[in-house]
Amino acid sequence: MEEEEEAAAKVPLPDAFLHFLEANGLDPSIYTAVDSTPRFIRLKPGCDACIKEVETQLKCKLQRLQWLPAFYSLPPHVQIAASRAYKEGKIYGIDAASGAAVMALNISSGDHVLDLCAAPGAKLCMILDLLGDSGSVTGVDVARHRLAACRTMLQKYMIGDRCRLFVADGTAFSVIPSRFRSECESCVSGLEGRVDVFKGWTSRRPWKERKRANKSGTAQLVSRFQPPELIYYGQQSGVVGLTKGELFQTLSDNEIANHGYDKVLVDAECTHDGSVKHIQKFEHWGWRTLQQRVLDAERTDDLHTLQLNLLTNGFRLLKVGGSLVYSTCSLTVAQNEDVVEQFLKENRTAGLTEIDAVRNWPGKGGRIPKTWRFDPSTSQTSGLFVAKFTKVVI
Incomplete structure (x- = not known):
């Protein structure tokens, strides 16, 4: 006990953050574990x-x-x-806790997977590795520059053949999986000369288009009212051979229940307080920045709404029988258990389910049964909350 108090006393954290941790039942000594x-x-x-x-x-x-x-x-x-x-x-x-969130999806051969908050891309790469030569992955992120970094990773690791990337607001994204028309040679052989279908992806845009984008100062973040922008697609991603209308077709929620994604990962935007190394950076950035990014009540409320909306839309795009994993690198109750509880109240077809692999994981259970928490003191990883849902028919 004396050793714990001594460790806590050495933590170079401001009083406001210590009060924040206490309110969330978090031990400040975890922030001494960075080394x-x-x-x-x-x-x-x-x-x-x-x-x-x-x-x-x-x-x-x-x-x-x-x-x-x-x-x-x-x-x-x-x-x-x-x-x-x-x-x-x-x-x-890639942090082991983040890898555990991907493993919780139980990805199977042939799955169509949606990564709704894909940047910076390590989990996206892991999903593609697990799928191998089957299925497809759709990555979505609201930040164009961050998603462009994902695209670079796909090309570096040569795993983007079955992937497509959309710059879009994850709370409004509605593009369903393409069902591999491009695998059929007869679908691709007649493309020559046609201008209404997607052909092989190229990063080269027409000079006039690049000039217009540079002149307009294209925003790095898109709003929910902007249509999705496809910035990458692999040869076997299901895009080649489709028209723009087919790719962006709108389906009803009942149709999505049958034609949606098999697996969805919602690793939502959060305050990142579970990342010890991230919090340590505020020693250099300034504790006032910590106040603005982590402790500000208005920002926390906004994040809660965003997280709930991301989870709700990700679940809407899930097919019946499919699985969704919600995770954050926050250790706060407001961004984790509170979001889960509110989501379950508002979605009758959602069921919280056991994570099969959890019996072998380090860490500890969350405040809600069937949820899991990683943190530096119990798992020797960054902090992460994980919950898994399935979509059922009522």
Whole structure:
């Protein structure tokens, strides 16, 4: 007990943040764990024989995580960006808790998966790795520049063949999965000369279009009233061969129940207070910035509304029998359990379900049964809340 109090006393956090933690039942000593919490990498499928090579390049021993396939921990001070393995796309950095959120989806071969808040892209890459040569992934994000970074990752790791990316507001996005018309040669063979269908994706836009975009100063964030903008699609993503009208067709909620996504991930925007390294940055950014980004009551209320709307729309796009995982890297009740409870009250077809893999996970249960929490002190990862829903017929 004395050791815990001593650790808490050493935490260089302002009183306002300590009160915030106390109100949410959080131990401030978790923010002293930044130097002991390992960083994590995921090994790209097929690269198992490269472990020794990666260890040589990173100059450290990799520890395989027994509870999360293809994940390894390494000392927190090790930088991976300069290594050849990273540059060649054999490894990428992703926190183990985030990987657990993806695993909670129980992705199966042939699934059509929606990642509704896709940036910065590590979870998107993991989903594509798990699908392999089947199914499709649709990534959506409201920030154009962040989604462009996702596109760069897909090209770097050469895994974007079955992916499409839309710049759009996740609370209003309505594009359903394409059902692989492009896999049929007869659908693609007649494209030559037609201007009304999507052909092979290219990053090159006409000069006049680029000039107009530069002149108008295109906004980095889009509003819910702007139509989705398709900024990338792979050859097997189901886009090639479709007309614009077919791609953006509008379906009723009853039709979506039959033709929606098999799996949906809503890793919602939050205050990021569960990320110890993120909070530590405020020592340099200034604690006033922490007040504005984390503690401000109006911002927290706005985030609660946004999170609920993202979860609601993600669930609307889920087919009957499908699974949705909601996660945040916040440890607050307001952004997690409160959102889940309100969502369940407003959606009769939603059922909170057990996460199969949780019996092997570190961490602890949330305040609502069947939910799970990671944090540096109990799981040696960043903080993350995870809840899983299924859509049922009433």
